[in-house]
Amino acid sequence: MAEIETHGLTKRFGDLVAVRDVNLHVSKGTIFGFLGPNGSGKSTTVKLLTGLLTPTRGDALIGGASILSSPQLVKQRIGVMPEDLALFESLTIWEHLKLCGSIYGLRRLEAEERGRQLLVYLDLWPDRHCYVDQASFGMRKKCSLAMALIHNPRVLFLDEPFEGVDPVASRNIKDLLSLMCTRGVTIFLTSHILEVVERLVQNYSIILAGEIVHTQSIEDTLRSEQTIEEVFFKYVGRNKIEDLEWIG
Amino acid sequence: MDRIASILKYQWRVYWRQFSRPGALRATNQGLLLILTLYVFIRYLAIIHSAVLGVARGKTGSLEGALTIVSIGWLFTPLVNTKAGITMNGLLHLPIPRMQLFSIKLLSLLVPPYGWMVAAGSLIVCYPLSQGPKPIIGTMGGLLFTGSCCLTGVTIAQLMSVSSWRKLLGFLLAIFAILSALQVTISHVHLDLLLTFSPVAIAAQTALGNGSWRGIGLLAGLTAVAYFAALWSFQQSLESSSNRHSRKIVVLNPFIFLGRIGAFLTKDLRYFRRLLDPYFGLLASALCSWYLSSAQVPSIEVLTRFIVIIFAPNASLVFNCFGLDNRSALDRYSLLPLSGKTIIAGKNLAYVLIMSVEILPVVILGAWRLGFWAASLCLAEAALLALAYMTWGNWIAIKHAFKMQFFRVASGGSVIHAIAGLAFGSLPGVFLISLSKAGETLNWMLITLVFLFYGALYLNSVQRGGMDFDLRPDSFREFINS
Numbered sequence: 001m002a003e004i005e006t007h008g009l010t011k012r013f014g015d016l017v018a019v020r021d022v023n024l025h026v027s028k029g030t031i032f033g034f035l036g037p038n039g040s041g042k043s044t045t046v047k048l049l050t051g052l053l054t055p056t057r058g059d060a061l062i063g064g065a066s067i068l069s070s071p072q073l074v075k076q077r078i079g080v081m082p083e084d085l086a087l088f089e090s091l092t093i094w095e096h097l098k099l100c101g102s103i104y105g106l107r108r109l110e111a112e113e114r115g116r117q118l119l120v121y122l123d124l125w126p127d128r129h130c131y132v133d134q135a136s137f138g139m140r141k142k143c144s145l146a147m148a149l150i151h152n153p154r155v156l157f158l159d160e161p162f163e164g165v166d167p168v169a170s171r172n173i174k175d176l177l178s179l180m181c182t183r184g185v186t187i188f189l190t191s192h193i194l195e196v197v198e199r200l201v202q203n204y205s206i207i208l209a210g211e212i213v214h215t216q217s218i219e220d221t222l223r224s225e226q227t228i229e230e231v232f233f234k235y236v237g238r239n240k241i242e243d244l245e246w247i248g
Numbered sequence: 249m250d251r252i253a254s255i256l257k258y259q260w261r262v263y264w265r266q267f268s269r270p271g272a273l274r275a276t277n278q279g280l281l282l283i284l285t286l287y288v289f290i291r292y293l294a295i296i297h298s299a300v301l302g303v304a305r306g307k308t309g310s311l312e313g314a315l316t317i318v319s320i321g322w323l324f325t326p327l328v329n330t331k332a333g334i335t336m337n338g339l340l341h342l343p344i345p346r347m348q349l350f351s352i353k354l355l356s357l358l359v360p361p362y363g364w365m366v367a368a369g370s371l372i373v374c375y376p377l378s379q380g381p382k383p384i385i386g387t388m389g390g391l392l393f394t395g396s397c398c399l400t401g402v403t404i405a406q407l408m409s410v411s412s413w414r415k416l417l418g419f420l421l422a423i424f425a426i427l428s429a430l431q432v433t434i435s436h437v438h439l440d441l442l443l444t445f446s447p448v449a450i451a452a453q454t455a456l457g458n459g460s461w462r463g464i465g466l467l468a469g470l471t472a473v474a475y476f477a478a479l480w481s482f483q484q485s486l487e488s489s490s491n492r493h494s495r496k497i498v499v500l501n502p503f504i505f506l507g508r509i510g511a512f513l514t515k516d517l518r519y520f521r522r523l524l525d526p527y528f529g530l531l532a533s534a535l536c537s538w539y540l541s542s543a544q545v546p547s548i549e550v551l552t553r554f555i556v557i558i559f560a561p562n563a564s565l566v567f568n569c570f571g572l573d574n575r576s577a578l579d580r581y582s583l584l585p586l587s588g589k590t591i592i593a594g595k596n597l598a599y600v601l602i603m604s605v606e607i608l609p610v611v612i613l614g615a616w617r618l619g620f621w622a623a624s625l626c627l628a629e630a631a632l633l634a635l636a637y638m639t640w641g642n643w644i645a646i647k648h649a650f651k652m653q654f655f656r657v658a659s660g661g662s663v664i665h666a667i668a669g670l671a672f673g674s675l676p677g678v679f680l681i682s683l684s685k686a687g688e689t690l691n692w693m694l695i696t697l698v699f700l701f702y703g704a705l706y707l708n709s710v711q712r713g714g715m716d717f718d719l720r721p722d723s724f725r726e727f728i729n730s
Contacts, residue, residue, distance in 0.1 A: 050583060051582060051583065052579055052582050052583065071718075072585050072587065073585075075583060075584060075585035076585040080583050082579055082583065084575060084576045084579055085576060086576050086577070086579035086580035086583055087576055087577070087580065088515055088573075088576075088577045088580065089519075089574060089576075089577065089654075090515065090518050090519065090522070090654075091511075091514075091515055091518075095511060095514070095515075098511055099511030099512070099515075100584075102507065102508055102510060102511055103508050103509075103511075103584050103585065103586060104585070105508075
């Protein structure tokens with residue numbers, strides 16, 4: 001059964017079609033990688049799936065609930081670490097977690113205990129009283145991840161979760177995602193670090209100029225004796241370096 | 249010089265580019281703003297004309313008025329939030345010496361048109377100063393006065409961005425206000441005597457040639473001190489912005505506000521008190537408290553007028569309640585399972601808490617000096633004003649949001665909406681002022697009916713504002729980002 005399902009999802013900004021007719025099926029309890037170069041429409045798709053943007057056309061179902069007709073239900077079910085991390089200036093890391101706990105209906109003590117465990121695991125506990133606008137990028141990212149997890153969501157959306165995070169935290173996040181996956185949580189992530197994606201996800205899609213150009217399982221990719229990187233460059237291509245003769 | 253010119257060119261471009269967007273001129277009512285500015289400028293010219301005549305007769309009242317306007321202008325120019333596309337932090341990693349950065353900071357004041365107006369006003373004020381017995385000394389006095397005001401304004405604006413200095417400035421201001429009040433109340437020293445030693449009075453006296461070289465010396469010394477203070481505060485502000493990872497100072501404990509929106513309340517209160525506007529309301533509240541405690545026979549009419557005045561500077565907290573949230577925060581609002589109505593109601597609650605802090609001392613003092621019925625009238629007036637302001641704010645906060653900055657005075661947005669909102673918000677106050685003339689034979693039935701009317705309008709505004717927030721998040725975010 002598909003936990004994330006989209007039907008002709010389209011987003012238009014004036015004349016620009018950022019996402020065109022995206023159809024996705026992500027099974028429950030799997031990790032799905034959404035890949036593409038900068039400006040290809042990855043983050044816009046995540047924003048559409050999480051209710052940050054309203055689709056121009058099409059719909060998406062998260063756990064059977066439509067993002068158009070039941071947005072509050074969808075938001076209650078999902079956890080999101082968006083591209084811009086969605087943090088409040090002048091609140092501390094700890095206050096962010098307590099804020100999320102109360103809004104998702106957790107009792108105060110429960111929210112504090114979960115928050116403490118998450119921050120300890122993410123090596124953020126000593127810095128919990130730091131204002132997020134004074135924290136490093138990696139710390140802010142871990143704070144946003146902890147906020148996405150504190151209410152134990154059914155579906156988790158992570159936009160570039162490994163970018164700017166130290167190796168220990170990166171490893172911890174990978175272990176955490178694998179554990180969540182085995183416990184039935186569906187994870188939708190975007191990443192530019194293709195090696196990590198290859199080791200973590202079960203299925204992936206490549207989006208280019210707003211359209212999905214390739215969808216495959218990792219098993220099938222490896223069976224065809226290719227890596228994700230090779231498949232990625234087959235669609236995306238690279239520019240030549242020879243023109244930059246003046247450098248160096 | 250090329251570097252400075254180049255950076256200023258791009259500052260200029262960034263500032264004016266915001267108006268090149270379709271509808272931007274109409275949205276911010278630049279035409280009306282121009283008319284208002286011209287009106288103020290014409291009024292200012294009238295004061296200058298009167299100052300010229302006054303100087304000829306050996307009187308400096310109007311001249312001091314004009315100089316005060318210039319000093320306020322220079323105080324507010326660096327404090328109002330400008331759309332600074334190229335920030336000093338952004339330039340720090342480039343090979344530009346600090347002195348050049350400081351020059352860029354000073355010259356950037358002249359990028360927005362109100363900077364030109366203040367500069368023009370400062371030059372014009374030199375005309376009456378040059379009409380006295382010693383024209384050159386008078387003109388020098390005017391220029392030195394302008395320089396010191398500009399540099400003082402820059403210093404204050406820069407120190408406002410440093411946490412420890414912000415607190416110290418607030419403390420010093422409070423001490424100064426209390427000492428002035430005590431001096432005037434207890435010692436019966438007339439305020440004019442204190443103002444004799446102000447830079448405004450010293451500059452005005454140079455026009456009359458009274459102790460002119462001493463005056464010039466004092467103004468030159470003041471300008472030199474202001475220059476070094478501005479340079480030093482510039483260093484402080486740059487270092488402060490580079491100093492990350494500072495620890496939280498617990499001022500407001502989030503445990504006070506429980507429930508789903510408790511943490512939002514904490515956040516909004518922290519945000520609101522970082523805007524300078526509410527402090528003008530607090531100042532009005534302090535003045536009203538002073539009046540109530542020191543006047544021999546306080547008047548209920550004055551009190552009800554003061555309450556209207558206290559609400560006015562706080563308008564931006566409710567007319568543009570999302571103006572201090574950045575894009576990231578707005579994304580979080582959209583991600584959380586909260587309805588727009590809940591978010592709007594939470595913002596309103598934060599506004600009510602801020603207003604309660606400003607109004608309650610006045611009501612308590614009113615009850616002490618004027619009796620229970622007067623306090624009841626004040627409470628009714630404050631509640632009606634809050635309902636009216638929140639109603640207007642909820643109608644426009646989503647559709648006409650504009651960006652505000654911490655530790656700056658809110659500026660920007662639509663002038664028409666602000667004026668109309670102030671008029672709409674103050675209407676119940678005007679109504680109660682007229683009722684207060686009736687004394688204790690107040691028509692409470694009529695007041696109840698007005699309450700019901702504004703209550704219904706408010707509930708409708710929460711509904712509509714909530715729907716706007718739920719339905720228009722895309723355009724709303726674009727507004728905030730613009």
